[in-house]
Amino acid sequence: MGESTEQMLPKKAFGWAARDSSGVLSSFTFCRRATGEKDVTFKVLYCGICHSDLHFIKNEWEKDWASSYPLVPGHEIVGVVTEVGSKVEKFKVGDRVGVGCLVGSCHSCDNCANNLESYCPKMVVTYGSIYYDGTATYGGYSDIMVANEHFVVGIPDNLPLDGGAPLLCAGITVYSPLRYFGLDKPGMHVGVVGLGGLGHLAVKFAKAMGVKVTVISTSPNKKKEAIEHLGADSFLVSRNQDELQAAMGTLDGIIDTVSASHPLLPLIGLLKTNGKLVLVGAPDKPPELPIFPLLGGRKTVAGSAAGGMKETQEMINFAAKHNITADIEISSQSAATDDRLRKSDDQRQKSDQRLLKSMAEQRRLMIDETETEQLQLMIDEF
Numbered sequence: 001m002g003e004s005t006e007q008m009l010p011k012k013a014f015g016w017a018a019r020d021s022s023g024v025l026s027s028f029t030f031c032r033r034a035t036g037e038k039d040v041t042f043k044v045l046y047c048g049i050c051h052s053d054l055h056f057i058k059n060e061w062e063k064d065w066a067s068s069y070p071l072v073p074g075h076e077i078v079g080v081v082t083e084v085g086s087k088v089e090k091f092k093v094g095d096r097v098g099v100g101c102l103v104g105s106c107h108s109c110d111n112c113a114n115n116l117e118s119y120c121p122k123m124v125v126t127y128g129s130i131y132y133d134g135t136a137t138y139g140g141y142s143d144i145m146v147a148n149e150h151f152v153v154g155i156p157d158n159l160p161l162d163g164g165a166p167l168l169c170a171g172i173t174v175y176s177p178l179r180y181f182g183l184d185k186p187g188m189h190v191g192v193v194g195l196g197g198l199g200h201l202a203v204k205f206a207k208a209m210g211v212k213v214t215v216i217s218t219s220p221n222k223k224k225e226a227i228e229h230l231g232a233d234s235f236l237v238s239r240n241q242d243e244l245q246a247a248m249g250t251l252d253g254i255i256d257t258v259s260a261s262h263p264l265l266p267l268i269g270l271l272k273t274n275g276k277l278v279l280v281g282a283p284d285k286p287p288e289l290p291i292f293p294l295l296g297g298r299k300t301v302a303g304s305a306a307g308g309m310k311e312t313q314e315m316i317n318f319a320a321k322h323n324i325t326a327d328i329e330i331s332s333q334s335a336a337t338d339d340r341l342r343k344s345d346d347q348r349q350k351s352d353q354r355l356l357k358s359m360a361e362q363r364r365l366m367i368d369e370t371e372t373e374q375l376q377l378m379i380d381e382f
C-alpha cells in the first residue's frame, strides 16, 4: 500500500496563493514533504518578488508556460536551516541559505553534467511544477521551505539576507550572461536596458567586474539613480533619437531586462561589430527581429535563463566579496495580499510598467502595521 498524503507531506505550511489569473493572492495552508535524507528544511525569512512571479500569477506566459493553480509564488527565498536529512553534506541547522528558481533536475543529461541545471529539460521549478514524488511545488511566499541540498545555496555571513534574496533569481540571471557571453572583461562597454530588479543588479555586477556601463531606459528620471546611486558611466533615454544616434556602434554587449515587448532595432544599432544583445526579460509577446542590421555587423541576439547551481553559489560569493545586494523595500506578508497586487497590476496597465515601484510605494506604508508577521516579502526597488 502506498503512503498516505499525510505521511508523504507531513509538514504544515502557510503561504499566499493565486487561485486563478486575476492577480489576487490569498492565504493558503498546504503541506510540504518531510525532510528527506538529502533535503534541507528552512524557515523562510525573506522572499523577493520577481517580475516572473507577476507573469506567472496572471498566467501571462500561457502559450509557453501555462500557470497551474493554486500557485504559491516566490523564487528568491532565504532563511535559516531548521532541519537537515541524514545524508546532507553541505548544510547544518542554523546555516543561512537560499533557494532560487529551481528545486530539481535530472542529474543525468548533458546540461546537468555541465552544471547547467537551469537548461535541463526535466528541471523542476520552484513553484507551479510537479516534483519527482508527484506533488506540486510551492514557492517562497510561505513560512517554510524544503529542498534537496543540491538546489540550496549557502549565504555568506557578511551578505545581508534581505538584500541578498533577490540575487537568487535577479542576480544570477544577469551575472550568468555577463560571464558566459564574455561581457565581464575590464574595459568592455556593456549596456543595461531597463532599471528594475534585474537591471539594477546588472549594473552593480558589471561595475564590480570592471566593465563600463551605459543604462538605457525609457525614463529620463532614472538617470540620477543610474549614475549617482548605481555607479553607471552613462545613461541613454531610449526614446531620444539624438542620444541613440550618438551612441551607435559603441557597445560590446547589452543585457536587456525589459519585461514588455519593445523594439530591438535601436538596441542592435548600439552594438559594435560582433556585439551581443542578450535578452533576459521575458515579455509575453515576442518582439520583431530585424535581420539585416544583424548581418551587417555579425551581431548576435541571444537569450539566457537564470544559471546553474555551481554558478549561483559563485555569484553569491562574488556578491558577498564585492558588497553587492539588491535595493529593497521590506514589507510584511500581508502586503502580498489581494488588492495590493491587483492595484499594482492595474497601474501597470496604465503607467509605463512600473509595477513594482508602485508596489514599493504602497508597501512602505505597511511595515509598521504588521511588523510582527513572520514572513516578510521584499521587492526590488527601481
Ligand SMILES: NC(=O)c1ccc[n+]([C@@H]2O[C@H](COP(=O)([O-])OP(=O)(O)OC[C@H]3O[C@@H](n4cnc5c(N)ncnc54)[C@H](O)[C@@H]3O)[C@@H](O)[C@H]2O)c1
Pocket: 049, 050, 051, 052, 053, 055, 169, 170, 173, 194, 195, 196, 197, 198, 199, 218, 257, 258, 259, 260, 261, 262, 279, 280, 281, 282, 283, 304, 305, 306, 352, 353, 354, 355, 356, 380, 382
Ligand atoms: N531569463 C530569466 O531567467 C529571467 C529571470 C528573472 C526574470 N526574468 C524576466 O525579466 C524581466 C524583468 O524582471 P524584473 O524582476 O527585473 O522586472 P522589473 O519590473 O523589476 O523591471 C522591468 C524593467 O522593464 C522596464 N519596462 C517595462 N516595460 C517597458 C517597456 N515597454 N519599454 C521599456 N522598458 C520597460 C521597467 O521600467 C523596468 O525597469 C521580466 O520579464 C521577468 O519575467 C527572466
Ligand SMILES: [Zn+2]
Pocket: 050, 051, 052, 053, 075, 101, 169, 170
Ligand atoms: Zn525570477
Ligand SMILES: [Zn+2]
Pocket: 105, 106, 107, 108, 109, 110, 111, 112, 113, 120, 121, 122, 123
Ligand atoms: Zn538534466
